Amino acid sequence: MxxxxxxxxxNGKSVEALVEPRTLLIHFLRxxxxxxxxxxxxxxxxxxxCTVDLDGKSVKSCxxxxxxxxxxxxxxxxxxxxxxxxxxxIQEGFRExxxxxxxxxxxxxxxxxxxxxxxxxxxxxxxIRFGISGNLCRCTGYQNIVKAIQFAAAKxxxxxxxxxxx
Amino acid sequence: MIPAAFSYHRPKSVQEAVALLAExxxxxxxxAGGHSLIPMMKLRLASPGNLVDLAGIGELKGVRADGNDxxxxxxxxxxxxxxxxxxxxxxxxxRETSLQIADPQVRYLGTLGGNVANGDPGNDMPAVMMCLxxxxxxxxxxxxxxxxxxxxxxxxxxxxxxxxxxxxxVRIPTxxxxxxxxxxxxxxxxxxxxxxxxxxxLSMKGGxxxxxxxxxxxxxxxxxxxxxxxxxxxxxxxDAATVKRAVAAAEAITSPASDTRGPAQYRTKMAGVxxxxxxxxxxxxxxx
Numbered sequence: 001m002x003x004x005x006x007x008x009x010x011n012g013k014s015v016e017a018l019v020e021p022r023t024l025l026i027h028f029l030r031x032x033x034x035x036x037x038x039x040x041x042x043x044x045x046x047x048x049x050c051t052v053d054l055d056g057k058s059v060k061s062c063x064x065x066x067x068x069x070x071x072x073x074x075x076x077x078x079x080x081x082x083x084x085x086x087x088x089x090i091q092e093g094f095r096e097x098x099x100x101x102x103x104x105x106x107x108x109x110x111x112x113x114x115x116x117x118x119x120x121x122x123x124x125x126x127x128i129r130f131g132i133s134g135n136l137c138r139c140t141g142y143q144n145i146v147k148a149i150q151f152a153a154a155k156x157x158x159x160x161x162x163x164x165x166x
Numbered sequence: 167m168i169p170a171a172f173s174y175h176r177p178k179s180v181q182e183a184v185a186l187l188a189e190x191x192x193x194x195x196x197x198a199g200g201h202s203l204i205p206m207m208k209l210r211l212a213s214p215g216n217l218v219d220l221a222g223i224g225e226l227k228g229v230r231a232d233g234n235d236x237x238x239x240x241x242x243x244x245x246x247x248x249x250x251x252x253x254x255x256x257x258x259x260x261r262e263t264s265l266q267i268a269d270p271q272v273r274y275l276g277t278l279g280g281n282v283a284n285g286d287p288g289n290d291m292p293a294v295m296m297c298l299x300x301x302x303x304x305x306x307x308x309x310x311x312x313x314x315x316x317x318x319x320x321x322x323x324x325x326x327x328x329x330x331x332x333x334x335x336v337r338i339p340t341x342x343x344x345x346x347x348x349x350x351x352x353x354x355x356x357x358x359x360x361x362x363x364x365x366x367x368l369s370m371k372g373g374x375x376x377x378x379x380x381x382x383x384x385x386x387x388x389x390x391x392x393x394x395x396x397x398x399x400x401x402x403x404x405d406a407a408t409v410k411r412a413v414a415a416a417e418a419i420t421s422p423a424s425d426t427r428g429p430a431q432y433r434t435k436m437a438g439v440x441x442x443x444x445x446x447x448x449x450x451x452x453x454x
Contacts, residue, residue, distance in 0.1 A: 021174035134269025
């Protein structure tokens with residue numbers, strides 16, 4: 001089967017590549033671009049570990065062909081940190097609030113939270129839980145992930161994070 | 167999980183897409199948001215030789231009023247349906263339903279056209295479209311035609327869509343101002359198909375039901391329009407005895423499969439429970 005030429009932006013850099021039409025975006029990112037941050041979890045579009053940001057949308061890169069991303073502006077977990085190399089507020093939140101245990105879901109969680117906070121600068125706890133409902137974590141029970149996102153929202157809004165009383 | 171090889175096409179117009187599909191025949195398949203088709207391809211339950219991606223066709227996007235109808239382009243995503251204030255104002259049932267479909271990531275790509283054209287009885291929008299009295303615009307080699315949602319579904323993955331046809335838009339009669347609406351869906355977890363779900367549209371006048379339309383999801387091999395249940399409720403005050411009769415009439419037309427979501431009898435009863443809840447909520451929202 002003839003390969004297709006694709007051109008897209010990945011983490012701010014222009015990329016040109018030849019892909020088989022059946023190549024899934026997650027395989028293209030991991031195997032052709034060596035971006036192994038987005039993980040392959042369930043491979044059935046349930047778990048969200050492969051989440052990337054594509055033209056302002058959170059998408060599951062296991063359920064999209066690389067050819068469909070032709071012309072797109074794409075960001076993976078590798079492109080989330082600030083330009084000076086310091087951690088993005090969401091990454092900092094996950095560290096400070098213990099938002100990860102095994103870490104497998106974390107790239108997808110952070111990439112999803114990144115888009116959620118672009119769309120809703122000050123989400124309620126319920127909105128956070130609804131907003132990350134496409135990302136599964138089997139360790140944390142989500143409590144600290146929610147706190148990590150609350151921490152990030154507060155930091156991005158220039159307000160100190162105050163934990164709700166338990 | 168790697169799908170079988172295929173050739174990829176990205177037409178720029180409906181005309182081009184229809185010409186391509188006519189040429190490809192049974193060997194071509196339309197790709198919309200891909201969130202039903204790509205999982206099937208990964209499981210090799212589908213292995214089309216050619217995919218015709220509709221993503222590059224601008225005319226298939228967007229929402230517009232057209233006389234007494236509202237027309238939604240087939241490639242409009244669930245996310246866009248949720249974000250549309252125009253739709254939230256005119257047909258709030260669409261936002262309520264979209265928010266119960268899959269999860270945020272899937273809703274960014276999953277389209278209305280894909281949801282209604284796919285023919286999977288688990289999809290939520292088909293019963294909603296039957297409830298709303300919507301129709302579908304289909305484009306094929308021999309031209310355009312329009313078909314009512316209530317006549318479109320024939321069975322699991324069986325619809326009136328002919329080989330080579332593309333569903334281009336969904337046309338919905340604008341509901342009366344002050345109507346009540348609800349979509350009640352029982353599911354085991356986020357992202358699941360319905361164990362049973364019910365869509366209700368009703369309008370009230372002087373405390374009585376003036377009109378009532380009911381759709382049921384995933385309780386037969388195709389979505390259902392519960393016409394008799396709606397007829398029973400029309401003219402009533404939605405009193406308990408009449409609701410009970412309507413629920414029984416709706417349950418009577420279901421024929422769900424026994425599966426991991428529960429035995430058939432349970433799913434039939436849940437369709438009734440969802441309908442009763444949806445009627446309650448629709449009533450609380452209706453004015454008049």
